[in-house]
Amino acid sequence: MKIAITIELDEKSTEFFQVPFKKLSKQINDLIRMFEKVDYTVKEAPDIEPKPESPKYSAPQKTKKKSKPQKSVKATILKTIKKNKDGIKAKDLQEQTGFTGKQISNNMFHLKKEKKVEKTKEGLFIAL
Numbered sequence: 001m002k003i004a005i006t007i008e009l010d011e012k013s014t015e016f017f018q019v020p021f022k023k024l025s026k027q028i029n030d031l032i033r034m035f036e037k038v039d040y041t042v043k044e045a046p047d048i049e050p051k052p053e054s055p056k057y058s059a060p061q062k063t064k065k066k067s068k069p070q071k072s073v074k075a076t077i078l079k080t081i082k083k084n085k086d087g088i089k090a091k092d093l094q095e096q097t098g099f100t101g102k103q104i105s106n107n108m109f110h111l112k113k114e115k116k117v118e119k120t121k122e123g124l125f126i127a128l
Helices: 011-037 074-084 090-097 099-113
Strands: 117-119 124-126
Touching: 074 090, 074 099, 074 124, 090 099, 099 117
Parallel strands: none
Antiparallel strands: 117 124
């Protein structure tokens, strides 16, 4: 590898940069010599016997229990709103249903679109 750098300077600047450039040039030459000494040949790896594979652990299989079908999030939210005849805030819906704010928000969008729920000026949701 060869790197050539050419810089043109006036006489005054040349004197100013001469010493640092000589040091830099020496360091670069030392670095090049260091790489020239390194042996880059690939040596064969000694034969190593592979370790025997350890037996793989398999967890005991669980039997599936028959569970009651879960109600949909939207149906649960609508049912909760209907229970609260005076209206309910989204935060209270979260607390009563256990759903996340994102779940409440997404399903409220669909319920409003289906005209099953309405939001009042006070921020309460009421069933239609």
